[in-house]
Amino acid sequence: MxxxxxxxxxxxxxxxxxxxxxxxxxxxxxxxxxxxxxMLGRELHLDLLVFxxxxxxxxxxxxxxxxxxxxxxxAFVFFVVAPKWGRLSDRWGRKPLIIxxxxxxxxxxxxxxxVAYLGLSGALVGTALFTCLILSRVFxxxxxxxxxPASAAYMVDVTSVYERTKGMGKLQxxxxxxxMVGPALAWFxxxxxxxxxxxxxxxxxxxxxxxxxxxxAIPPANTSGRKQPKLAYxxxxxxxxxxxGFIIYSLLGMVQQTLGFYFQDTLDINGIRAAQLFSSAxxxxxxxxxxxxxxxxxxxxxxxxxxxxxxxxxxxxxYLLLANASALWMLFLAMGLFGFGMGxxxxxxxxxxxxxxxxxxxxxxxxxxxxxxxxxxxxxxLIGGALYRLSPTYPxxxxxxxxxxxxxxxxxxxxxxxx
Numbered sequence: 001m002x003x004x005x006x007x008x009x010x011x012x013x014x015x016x017x018x019x020x021x022x023x024x025x026x027x028x029x030x031x032x033x034x035x036x037x038x039m040l041g042r043e044l045h046l047d048l049l050v051f052x053x054x055x056x057x058x059x060x061x062x063x064x065x066x067x068x069x070x071x072x073x074x075a076f077v078f079f080v081v082a083p084k085w086g087r088l089s090d091r092w093g094r095k096p097l098i099i100x101x102x103x104x105x106x107x108x109x110x111x112x113x114x115v116a117y118l119g120l121s122g123a124l125v126g127t128a129l130f131t132c133l134i135l136s137r138v139f140x141x142x143x144x145x146x147x148x149p150a151s152a153a154y155m156v157d158v159t160s161v162y163e164r165t166k167g168m169g170k171l172q173x174x175x176x177x178x179x180m181v182g183p184a185l186a187w188f189x190x191x192x193x194x195x196x197x198x199x200x201x202x203x204x205x206x207x208x209x210x211x212x213x214x215x216x217a218i219p220p221a222n223t224s225g226r227k228q229p230k231l232a233y234x235x236x237x238x239x240x241x242x243x244x245g246f247i248i249y250s251l252l253g254m255v256q257q258t259l260g261f262y263f264q265d266t267l268d269i270n271g272i273r274a275a276q277l278f279s280s281a282x283x284x285x286x287x288x289x290x291x292x293x294x295x296x297x298x299x300x301x302x303x304x305x306x307x308x309x310x311x312x313x314x315x316x317x318x319y320l321l322l323a324n325a326s327a328l329w330m331l332f333l334a335m336g337l338f339g340f341g342m343g344x345x346x347x348x349x350x351x352x353x354x355x356x357x358x359x360x361x362x363x364x365x366x367x368x369x370x371x372x373x374x375x376x377x378x379x380x381x382l383i384g385g386a387l388y389r390l391s392p393t394y395p396x397x398x399x400x401x402x403x404x405x406x407x408x409x410x411x412x413x414x415x416x417x418x419x
Contacts, residue, residue: 012158014214015214015215015216018207018210018211018214018215019098019151019154019155019171019211019215020170020171020174021174021207021210021211022098022102022147022151022207022211022215023147023148023151023152023171023172023174023175023178024174024175024177024178024181025102025105025147025178025203025204025207026101026144026147026148026151026175026178027174027175027176027177027178027179027181027182028178028179028181028182028185028200028203029105029109029144029178029182029200029204030178030179030182030377031178031179031182031183031256032182032183032185032186032196032197032200033071033197034071034182034183034256034257034260035182035183035184035185035186035196035256035260035275035278035279035282036186036189036193036194036196036197036260036275037067037070037071037257037260038064038067038068038257038258038260038261038264039189039193039260039264039271039272039274039275040116040193040194041064041066041067041070042067042271043120043193043271044116044119044120044129045125046066046067046129046130047063047064047066047067048063049061049062049066049126049127049130051127063389064258064261064385064388064389065382065385065386065389066130067385068257068258068381068382068384068385069381069382069385070133070134070137071253071257071377071381072253072377072378072379072380072381072382073134073137073138073378074137074138074140074141074377075141075253075374075375075376075377075378075380075381076374076375076378077137077138077141077142077145077374078141078145078370078371078373078374078377078378079371079372079374079375079378080371081141081142081145082145082148082149082367082368082370082371082374083149083230083231083364083367083368083370083371084367085097085101085145085146085149085150085367086149086150086153086363086364086365086366086367086368086370087230087363087364087367088146088363089146089149089150089153089220089363089366089367090153090220090361090362090363090364091220092220093217093218093219093220094150094151094153094154094157094217094218094363095150095154095211095215095216095217095218096217097146097147097149097150098146098147098150098151098154098211098215099208099211099212100143100146100147101143101144101145101146101147101148101150102144102147102204102205102207102208102211103204103205103208104140104142104143104144104146105140105143105144105147105201105204106201106204106205106208107143108136108137108139108140108141108143108144109140109197109198109200109201109204110201111136111139111140112133112136112137112140112197113194113197113198113201114136115129115132115133115136116133116193116194117194118132119133120193120194145370145374148175148366148370148373149363149366149367149369149370150363150366151171151366152171152350152362152366152369152370153362153363153365153366154215154218155167155171156354156362156366157218157362158218170293170347171347172346172347172350172351173289173293173297173343173346173347175346176289176342176343176346177286177289177290179252179342181282181283181286182200182282183256183278183279183282184279184280184282184283184286185199185200185279186275186276186278186279186282187275187276187279187280189271189272189275189276190272190276230364231357231361231364231365231368233368237356237357238352238353238356238357238365238368240413241349241350241352241353241356241369242353242368242369242372244308244349244406245349245350245369245372245373245376246372246375246376247376247402247406248315248342248345248346248349248376249372249373249375249376249377249380250375250376250377250379250380250383251315251319251376251380251399251402251403252342252376252377252380253376253377253378253379253380253381253384254380254381254383254384254387254395254398254399255319255322255338255380255384255395255396255399257380257381257384257385258381258384258385258387258388258392258395259278259281259322260274260275260278261388261392262322262325262331262388262392263277263278263281263331265392266325266326266331266392267328277328277331280332281331281332281335282335284332284335284336284339285335285336285338285339285342286339287336287339288335288336288337288338288339288340288343289339289340289342289343290343291340291343292311292339292340292341292342292343292344293343296310296343296344297343297344297347303352304347304348304349304351304352305348305349305352305410307344307345307347307348308344308345308348308349308410309407309410309411310344311340311341311342311343311344311345311348312341312345312403312406312407312410313341313407314337314338314340314341314344315337315338315341315342315345315403316341316400316403316404316407317337317341318334318335318336318337318338318341319334319338319396319397319399319400319403320396320400321333321334321337322334322393322396323393323396323397323400324393350369353365353369383395383398
């Protein structure tokens, strides 16, 4: 490790703070669109799209599923390319890819906003608009996905094994904070539906400059420059953590992508007001994440998996409360419980997984963890959109059922570990 690499102490504050900002920006960039896409999609009349299958009389009316599929496709692209960026960070270094992802987010956002503007103005409509939105989101996801695995691998590079849980905990907390804060930008839809995305693009640009200026470059983990063997998704060393991550992020995607509709329909309000209240609820979740991090995670010194089992019941309670919500205070309380649970569970499976592989595999593992999150955000919105068509409460009942099964399975697994 070179002298320029920050480890701990006051001398590393700027570098570490910059890395935290990068991870937070990634989280914000991934989810800011969740808060506005349901209402923006309806404003673009994507829920009214009708697809006629060629050479048949079959007509498909996807309704809200057409809107949630945009997020699902973006997440699928993230799932495909994130491991590749992780492996490249082992060969090229972490810092260049962190910067590439941040500036790539800016360019991708401008492309998406340009297409959406044409749709809002009526210059582009129907299937043509939907296709262009998909292409812009794919381009956006391909480039921005470089930052997440490179940032996670950087943290592994600069922390010892004994400090890794806390280091990864802080990094994941910043990412989760960004995940929750991103939708809070939806308050600015009062200016324009696209204003939150422009604001987030400006944030990503500023953070990219800070990373370029203050984050020290460190030598690549793979100094030979040769390609390392790909890490397998079902490697027994860490597969349980990938499964847990997939489930957690699938449920997160299901809830966040449908919650905008749920606020609007449950409270019987217009799209702009729904986006503003939804953003306020996400602020409540963000505060709950901070409380979980500062009051629990920072003082915790046990096994990360046990911390995971503490956080999951809070998420279960939040899903049950959402499924039965009939007033604004119930929605806010549910999101508070949800944030507290995510604040406990997020860092635990990530930190556990990093302890299972060698230093030259950390970039590849970070890519897999990011890909699993992307895969969850792909399936979650698709399933949530389909369930929402049947009943607005079904996504949350489904989430509660799955979470109950996970809690039971982990309890049984822990008993087998003790034997």
